[in-house]
Amino acid sequence: MVTVAAGETLVGRDFGSKPLSMMANRAPTFNATLRSTAFAGALYYYDPTASDPDNDPVSFDLPVHPVGMAVHPTLGVIVWDPTFGQIGTHDVVLRARDDKGNVSLLPFQITVKAPNAAPVITSTPPAGPATVGLPFRYQVTAQDEGGGLTYGLTGVGNMAIDGNGLFSWTPVAGDVGTRHVVITVTDAGAARALRTFDITVAATSTKRRAPDHGHAANFRLARPDLPLSCSGPRHKRRPAHLLPPRGARGHDD
Ligand SMILES: [Ca+2]
Numbered sequence: 001m002v003t004v005a006a007g008e009t010l011v012g013r014d015f016g017s018k019p020l021s022m023m024a025n026r027a028p029t030f031n032a033t034l035r036s037t038a039f040a041g042a043l044y045y046y047d048p049t050a051s052d053p054d055n056d057p058v059s060f061d062l063p064v065h066p067v068g069m070a071v072h073p074t075l076g077v078i079v080w081d082p083t084f085g086q087i088g089t090h091d092v093v094l095r096a097r098d099d100k101g102n103v104s105l106l107p108f109q110i111t112v113k114a115p116n117a118a119p120v121i122t123s124t125p126p127a128g129p130a131t132v133g134l135p136f137r138y139q140v141t142a143q144d145e146g147g148g149l150t151y152g153l154t155g156v157g158n159m160a161i162d163g164n165g166l167f168s169w170t171p172v173a174g175d176v177g178t179r180h181v182v183i184t185v186t187d188a189g190a191a192r193a194l195r196t197f198d199i200t201v202a203a204t205s206t207k208r209r210a211p212d213h214g215h216a217a218n219f220r221l222a223r224p225d226l227p228l229s230c231s232g233p234r235h236k237r238r239p240a241h242l243l244p245p246r247g248a249r250g251h252d253d
């Protein structure tokens with residue numbers, strides 16, 4: 001121990017003091033917005049951007065990381081191509097070190113998911129035609145391994161699609177002709193399926209009525225004991241024992 005009285009000076013002794021600037025040197029800091037999700041078979045890229053408050057050069061490494069992950073030693077960019085065998089959650093520690101030996105650690109987790117497949121639209125639009133003033137509907141159905149599907153539409157007039165994929169439209173007179181429709185189905189991972197189709201709009205219904213064969217079934221037997229068979233030219237007309245229904249006008253021809 002050395003005691004220095006007032007007015008005395010001491011030279012030639014090393015007390016281990018360091019310049020203030022070196023004592024105050026600080027560790028690098030991360031400006032990180034974590035990318036905590038990766039997909040198997042797809043490149044994971046993450047640039048956490050670290051800076052040093054003293055503008056010291058910074059170097060990076062990964063003391064904890066899953067197999068295959070690498071970091072650029074001076075840029076700090078992390079790249080990884082996770083395999084299907086790595087689906088799950090992995091611990092990572094990124095270390096930034098300035099040239100004075102000051103260290104900062106950024107611990108985080110990455111969850112590797114199965115790759116996101118686009119939805120598949122499984123329904124077929126109705127052939128049409130649509131008719132002015134009558135509602136036209138098409139239930140869009142789609143399959144996706146992840147769910148969370150949303151439906152979108154590009155069309156005309158009052159075409160609409162609801163949250164369950166029900167397309168509806170009531171054409172107006174100005175819609176007569178052929179109208180183009182694009183329906184999109186998007187999953188939670190932003191993968192998208194498209195279905196485009198045309199709808200022909202008629203001013204009035206063009207559906208033909210089915211032929212009416214109802215009368216034949218309504219006839220009743222006057223002589224249930226006789227056979228119904230009536231093939232051959234002799235029986236071109238209705239058998240005599242086959243009468244029209246009560247209260248109905250029969251017509252043979
Ligand atoms: Ca520093």
Ligand SMILES: [Ca+2]
Pocket residue numbers: 116117118119144145146147187188189191
């Ligand atoms: Ca999907």
